Amino acid sequence: MRLKPAVGPMILRTAVKEDEILMNGQILRVDAGTHFILNIRDFHVDEEYFPSPADVSLERYNDPKQKQYFQPFGSGPKSCVGQHFAMLEMKAILFQVLQNLDFRTKSDLFTLETRWDIANHPVKPDRFQVRRRTEGDPS
Numbered sequence: 001m002r003l004k005p006a007v008g009p010m011i012l013r014t015a016v017k018e019d020e021i022l023m024n025g026q027i028l029r030v031d032a033g034t035h036f037i038l039n040i041r042d043f044h045v046d047e048e049y050f051p052s053p054a055d056v057s058l059e060r061y062n063d064p065k066q067k068q069y070f071q072p073f074g075s076g077p078k079s080c081v082g083q084h085f086a087m088l089e090m091k092a093i094l095f096q097v098l099q100n101l102d103f104r105t106k107s108d109l110f111t112l113e114t115r116w117d118i119a120n121h122p123v124k125p126d127r128f129q130v131r132r133r134t135e136g137d138p139s
């Protein structure tokens with residue numbers, strides 16, 4: 001969801017009124033009606049928000065800054081209405097699948113080439129080795 005956000009990666013916004021925003025240390029004047037295209041993936045892999053961005057670690061989300069900039073569902077009043085349902089559904093499915101099956105792949109998630117149609121998926125089919133877990137396997 002961070003390295004390969006499932007949906008997007010662009011979030012679109014339009015300024016409803018004239019405003020000023022701080023960008024790269026400079027104040028930028030914005031006219032009403034200005035369109036913004038925000039790339040979620042770009043800031044998900046920005047060193048400034050996510051140190052060592054290629055590393056996968058759940059500990060990241062104990063850090064308030066990384067938690068704030070993790071935006072796979074967008075944010076604000078136009079964010080994804082299905083996000084809580086989607087999180088529950090994904091956790092339930094992953095729990096069942098990972099409890100029973102062990103997946104191995106030679107691919108590196110950071111460099112794996114993917115593209116977005118509606119959802120994000122690998123450009124080339126990937127090869128996974130799948131094995132049924134047995135009792136006593138390391139989790």
Ligand code: HEM
Binds near residue numbers: 077081086
């Ligand atoms: C992994 C699953 C999902 C991801 C990553 C995802 C991601 C997103 C993103 C990035 C947006 C744009 C948010 C923005 O502009 O700030 C969005 C909008 C939306 N999503 Fe999802 N979504 C997911 C699942 C779902 C599900 C399960 C539903 C419905 C049950 C849903 C319904 C919607 C709707 C209706 C919007 C438009 C909200 C609006 O414009 O006010 N999404 N989603």
